[in-house]
Amino acid sequence: MTATTPTPRQAGKHRFTVYETPAGDASAYALLLHGFPQSAASWTDVARRPAAAGIASLAPDQRGYSPTARLSEVDAYRLGELVDDALGLCATLPAGRVHLVGHDWGAIVAWAVAAEHPELVASLTAVSAPHPAAFA
Numbered sequence: 001m002t003a004t005t006p007t008p009r010q011a012g013k014h015r016f017t018v019y020e021t022p023a024g025d026a027s028a029y030a031l032l033l034h035g036f037p038q039s040a041a042s043w044t045d046v047a048r049r050p051a052a053a054g055i056a057s058l059a060p061d062q063r064g065y066s067p068t069a070r071l072s073e074v075d076a077y078r079l080g081e082l083v084d085d086a087l088g089l090c091a092t093l094p095a096g097r098v099h100l101v102g103h104d105w106g107a108i109v110a111w112a113v114a115a116e117h118p119e120l121v122a123s124l125t126a127v128s129a130p131h132p133a134a135f136a
Contacts, residue, residue, distance in 0.1 A: 005019065005020075006018065006019055006040070006041075006061075007019075007020065008068070009058075009060070009089070009092055010092075011060075011085060011088030011089045011091070011092055012084060012085065012087075012088035014063065014066070014068065014069035014085065014088075015066070015068040015069065016060040016061060016062075016063075016066040016068075016069050016085070016089065017040065017060070017061040017065075017066040017067065017068075018040065018058050018059060018060045018061070018089070019040045019041060019043065019044065019047070019058075019059040019060075020056070020057070020058050020059075021047035021048065021050075021051045021056060021057045021058075021059075022051065022056050023050070023051040023052075023053075023054050023055055023056040023057075024054065026051075026054050026055060026056035027094075027095060028054065028055045028056070028095055028099065028122070029055065029056050029057065029058065029093045029094070029095040029098050029099070030047075030050050030055050030056070030057040030058070030098060030099040030100070030101055031057070031058055031059075031060075031086065031089060031090060031093070031098045031099070031100050031101070032046070032047060032057050032058065032059035032101045032102075032106075033059075033060070033062060033086065033100075033101065033102040033103070033106030033107070033109050033110055034059065034061075034062060034065075034103060034104075034105075034106045035102075035103040035104020035105045035106050035107070035128065036104055036105045038103070038104070039061050039065050040059040040060055040061045040062075040065070041059075042103070043057070043059040044059075047059060050099070055099060058089060058092075058093060060085075060089055062082065062085065062106065062109075063076070063077060063081065063082060063085050064077060069085070079108070079109065079112055082109045082112075083109060083112045083113050083116060086100075086109055086110070086113050087113065087117065087120070090113075090120055095122075096120075097119070097120055097121060097122040098120060098121065098122060099121075099122050099123045099125070100113060100114060100121050100122075100123070100124050100125070101124075101125045101127070102125070102126055102127065102129070103127040103128055103129075104127070104128045104129060105129075107126035107127055107128060107129035108129050108132070110124060110125075110126055111124070111126055111129070111131065111132050112132075115132070
């Protein structure tokens with residue numbers, strides 16, 4: 001499987017299209033959350049770098065982008081719902097903690113996951129979105 005091969009993955013109540021980049025016998029994983037209006041495919045070239053360092057990655061098409069996770073209700077896109085999706089995807093990985101990477105809107109979700117569930121986060125990289133306190 002390569003980063004350019006989309007596959008379905010069940011996480012909670014929804015099935016997401018994900019791009020998984022293996023890294024041999026990796027025991028470390030990165031969850032890569034895309035921004036708006038990108039898709040998981042935007043991580044394809046980036047995902048090769050951690051893979052070369054032994055870190056496998058999972059880049060999902062987030063809620064609204066995956067064909068089987070497109071909900072019509074506006075409330076279904078609240079931050080808490082998106083955090084739940086990320087947690088569900090983390091639960092599908094064999095690693096206890098993940099390297100969490102988010103770009104743009106994906107970074108907002110990543111910040112929230114790290115704040116609410118620090119025990120699941122080995123590291124956090126937020127690109128193009130400041131710490132949430134900057135919005136206070």
